[in-house]
Amino acid sequence: MIYLDHAATAFPRSRAVVAAVEQALVHGGSPGRSGHRLSRWSDEQVWRARERLARLVGAAAPENVTFALNATAALNTIINHFAKIGGVVLISAFEHNSVTRPIHAARARGLQSPRREDLAVASRAVIESVVGITPAIAR
Incomplete structure (x- = not known):
């Protein structure tokens, strides 16, 4: 998104x-x-x-491309979709309530907690996209 x-x-x-x-x-x-x-x-x-x-x-x-009434509605739509399909959502400790509340509620409906391997892959992808290179520490 x-x-x-x-x-x-x-x-x-x-x-x-x-x-x-x-x-x-x-x-x-x-x-x-x-x-x-x-x-x-x-x-x-x-x-x-x-x-x-x-x-x-x-x-x-x-x-x-879709449009939503506001950011909260868009976030709820996406988070609820991931819960419905049994998806995984990665968030940081700094997320706004409009993200954390629906994620905690969605866990009861099937949203998965990320596996350790998912976190490693996501960390590498974030570092590569921000830095533009594959740093040795992320390998």
Whole structure:
């Protein structure tokens, strides 16, 4: 998951954010919910955003990009999905409550605690992605 929520906390808002809000107020409709002009315009804007984000993050297709109401809803969706499929989630001791609470609840529904081997692989991957090389200590 890649978290893009700059507009929620940045102040003053950038001109691009103000312009997007103005466009939505003038032209916006509910995307995917109707066939009228404003709804189709909104649907096209959402699709264009998915296409751009898919290119930005290297997603295989725009269909792989989803939007959530907020970060907490997105985190809950992902954590609950991993619990449903019996997945593994690695977190640090510094996570926000919006991460730790659903993870603790999801453990009761099948979310797995990571195995020692998983932690070693994850540690190597993080070090390689941050440093850009494979340090000897991570091998």
